[in-house]
Every structure is written in C-alpha cells, then in structure tokens.
Amino acid sequence: MATRWQLIPRTTPLCWLSLVAGVLLLVSSIITLTTAAARVPVLEVIVAVVAVFLIVCAVLGLAKPQLRNR
DSSP states (O other): OOOOOOOSOSSHHHHHHHHHHHHHHHHHHHHHHHHSOSSOOHHHHHHHHHHHHHHHHHHHHHHOGGGTTO
C-alpha cells in the first residue's frame, strides 16, 4: 500500500510555524553565506533551499486552505 506524503502542513498553526522556521533558517543561512570566506559551505546552500521550500509550502497552506486537507 502506497503512502501519500503530505507536504502542506495540515493546520493553520502548523503553517505559521513552518513559515517562521523557514524564515529563520533562510536568514541564518544568508548571514552565514555573506560572512563566510570565499568558499561556499554546501550545507548552508542546502539549508537555504530547504528553507525556501518550507516557506513556499507554508504560504500555499495559508493561501489555499483546501490544500491542507488532502
């Protein structure tokens, strides 16, 4: 039996929590990337991509409530 993944948070508070976590992760990785030396840490780039994904999923869940209940 295949399990469907739920990418959009199921409730409004979880959407807000995901949005805040995504913004904090993105700000943290941007600060780290701008203060780092010429070398770009790969982990920080991955964290930035995941943070943007969290923000997009949270905004979709807040903007379209019917997506949360799928």
